[in-house]
Amino acid sequence: MDRLGCCWRPQAYPLAAYPSVVSGKMTQSQETMAPPSAASRLQLVQSAWAWVGVAPFLIFALMFLILPTLYLIVGGFQDPQGNFTLQNIFDLFTPSIMSAYWISIKVSGASAIVGAVIGFGLAYAVVMGGLPAWIRPTLMTFSGVASNFAGLPLAFAFLATLGRTGLVTVLLVKFFDVNIYATGFNLLSFWGLTLTYLYFQIPLMVLILTPALDGLKREWREASEILGASALQYWVHVAFPILWPSVLGCTLLLFANAFGAIATAYALTGSSLNIITILLYAQIRGDVLHNPNLGYALALGMIFITGLTNGAYIWLRGRSERWLR
Amino acid sequence: MKQSRLGSWIALFIGTLYFVVPLAGTFEFSLRMRRGEYSFDAYRSVFADSAFQESFLFSCLMALATIVIGVLIVVPTAYWVQLRLRKLRPLIEFITLLPLVIPAIVIVFGYLRLYNSSSFLPMTAEIWSTNLLLAFSYVTLALPYMYRAVDTGLRSIDVRTLTEAAENLGAGWTTILFKVILPNVRTAILSGAFLTFAIVIGEFTMASLLNRPAFGPYLQLVGANRAYEPSALAVMAFVLTWACMGLINVFGRAKQIKHAP
Numbered sequence: 033m034d035r036l037g038c039c040w041r042p043q044a045y046p047l048a049a050y051p052s053v054v055s056g057k058m059t060q061s062q063e064t065m066a067p068p069s070a071a072s073r074l075q076l077v078q079s080a081w082a083w084v085g086v087a088p089f090l091i092f093a094l095m096f097l098i099l100p101t102l103y104l105i106v107g108g109f110q111d112p113q114g115n116f117t118l119q120n121i122f123d124l125f126t127p128s129i130m131s132a133y134w135i136s137i138k139v140s141g142a143s144a145i146v147g148a149v150i151g152f153g154l155a156y157a158v159v160m161g162g163l164p165a166w167i168r169p170t171l172m173t174f175s176g177v178a179s180n181f182a183g184l185p186l187a188f189a190f191l192a193t194l195g196r197t198g199l200v201t202v203l204l205v206k207f208f209d210v211n212i213y214a215t216g217f218n219l220l221s222f223w224g225l226t227l228t229y230l231y232f233q234i235p236l237m238v239l240i241l242t243p244a245l246d247g248l249k250r251e252w253r254e255a256s257e258i259l260g261a262s263a264l265q266y267w268v269h270v271a272f273p274i275l276w277p278s279v280l281g282c283t284l285l286l287f288a289n290a291f292g293a294i295a296t297a298y299a300l301t302g303s304s305l306n307i308i309t310i311l312l313y314a315q316i317r318g319d320v321l322h323n324p325n326l327g328y329a330l331a332l333g334m335i336f337i338t339g340l341t342n343g344a345y346i347w348l349r350g351r352s353e354r355w356l357r
Numbered sequence: 358m359k360q361s362r363l364g365s366w367i368a369l370f371i372g373t374l375y376f377v378v379p380l381a382g383t384f385e386f387s388l389r390m391r392r393g394e395y396s397f398d399a400y401r402s403v404f405a406d407s408a409f410q411e412s413f414l415f416s417c418l419m420a421l422a423t424i425v426i427g428v429l430i431v432v433p434t435a436y437w438v439q440l441r442l443r444k445l446r447p448l449i450e451f452i453t454l455l456p457l458v459i460p461a462i463v464i465v466f467g468y469l470r471l472y473n474s475s476s477f478l479p480m481t482a483e484i485w486s487t488n489l490l491l492a493f494s495y496v497t498l499a500l501p502y503m504y505r506a507v508d509t510g511l512r513s514i515d516v517r518t519l520t521e522a523a524e525n526l527g528a529g530w531t532t533i534l535f536k537v538i539l540p541n542v543r544t545a546i547l548s549g550a551f552l553t554f555a556i557v558i559g560e561f562t563m564a565s566l567l568n569r570p571a572f573g574p575y576l577q578l579v580g581a582n583r584a585y586e587p588s589a590l591a592v593m594a595f596v597l598t599w600a601c602m603g604l605i606n607v608f609g610r611a612k613q614i615k616h617a618p
Contacts, residue, residue: 082441099467103470156365162362163365188580231375234372292460335458
């Protein structure tokens with residue numbers, strides 16, 4: 033009963049590449065006896081059953097990942113009556129929407145680049161900076177925590193630290209007589225948001241770049257030293273050409289990571305800093321653009337940017353894997 | 358050589374400062390509720406709030422549902438790909454990475470259009486089905502991490518031999534999956550689960566747009582209306598994240614020790 037009823041258990045269809053001691057002989061005699069058409073049909077049935085194993089996953093991905101996204105992409109190219117149009121795409125280039133995209137790109141870009149530089153410094157320090165051995169696992173654990181400490185609590189933390197009555201703000205006034213808010217600093221601004229994002233960007237850079245730095249072989253440095261290269265020459269001619277795809281790729285990941293974020297910015301700035309995710313949030317809640325299809329185009333633009341970033345990342349990763357194995 | 362070591366210490370110092378100062382600031386701020394002295398009043402106020410208890414419980418249950426659904430979807434798929442459909446691996450991996458490409462807010466926007474109360478599958482019409490939709494949305498968020506964790510776990514064991522041995526002993530596929538494969542990748546599943554928990558517990562966008570009373574929207578409400586409670590909540594969220602990561606490390610290390618020769 034079980035054998036017949038439950039036929040997608042692996043035993044029910046022994047493949048040539050999957051010999052079983054018990055059934056091997058029988059399968060062989062069956063195969064030689066059966067005409068070719070039946071054999072190929074058997075193979076077809078086998079591969080169909082093999083697909084059944086991943087069907088739940090594919091159906092789930094289709095329903096809750098791919099179709100919802102496709103719906104928005106298609107909607108971005110339609111007018112309210114459902115006819116094809118490029119008008120929504122053109123409408124994205126109005127100043128208010130463009131400025132939202134632009135602020136998002138600036139914040140994500142600045143936090144990615146600064147995060148990458150500091151993250152590189154930290155990763156380099158633990159991998160080859162000659163620090164005590166216990167520092168590396170400690171930094172890795174810290175980074176794991178901090179890179180996941182995002183969203184609303186992160187905004188609260190920075191408000192409590194660098195807000196108008198925050199600890200650092202107060203201490204700076206008390207001991208150095210410096211009021212950062214008098215110098216024009218504002219946490220609810222471009223630099224404030226960038227500074228906040230850095231809290232998860234730096235550790236993320238450390239986490240994803242350390243494996244690449246591990247791949248930088250000691251022998252290469254020794255070889256270049258023996259050949260009389262200076263430290264600068266080693267960096268310019270050996271380390272940098274090997275590392276740049278990884279570093280740039282990781283920077284792109286940081287960019288995409290910040291670009292889709294909303295909760296931190298929403299809690300920090302309310303709607304005073306109109307980044308694209310906050311505009312889209314308002315559009316979903318209350319159709320602030322008075323055009324649902326323009327909302328879809330807004331989402332389409334976001335997917336376009338993150339898609340481009342990730343595509344470049346994948347290409348760069350392919351390049352970096354040539355050397356760093 | 359000496360100079361480069363100094364540079365390393367400086368880099369580490371700056372990094373540590375950046376990591377510690379906001380935490381210290383938040384903690385100090387959370388103690389300021391009572392005028393003139395430090396107290397834990399803000400924490401007391403948070404714990405006494407029934408909305409805190411309800412939303413936190415709701416998000417914990419959501420996280421649990423997400424983990425169960427995620428494991429049920431990811432483990433059989435990763436197992437099957439490893440065993441039979443190796444040529445499908447690039448496609449499956451690509452799909453599991455999509456949630457990193459498509460921002461969460463876009464995914465939930467699609468849900469609201471595709472599964473609203475007047476659509477062919479009105480999932481947002483009832484509370485239970487909206488909860489289910491929220492859990493599914495969290496599964497997609499956690500998919501990249503969950504799949505990676507399980508896939509790494511499966512690669513470290515000999516899936517084929519284990520399956521054949523179980524088959525020869527007469528095991529059905531449910532037995533193979535639940536009694537042979539699952540226990541062997543338990544560590545990987547646990548680390549995926551804790552990471553999922555850390556992601557889901559404070560998630561704001563999806564819960565807010567699907568209008569569910571989760572912890573994330575509650576945090577937003579408190580943040581907009583209270584002075585000291587938000588920093589108390591931030592400290593608690595940090596401790597929670599720390600606990601999740603710590604547990605991942607503990608389980609990961611236990612496995613390493615077991616496998617050491």
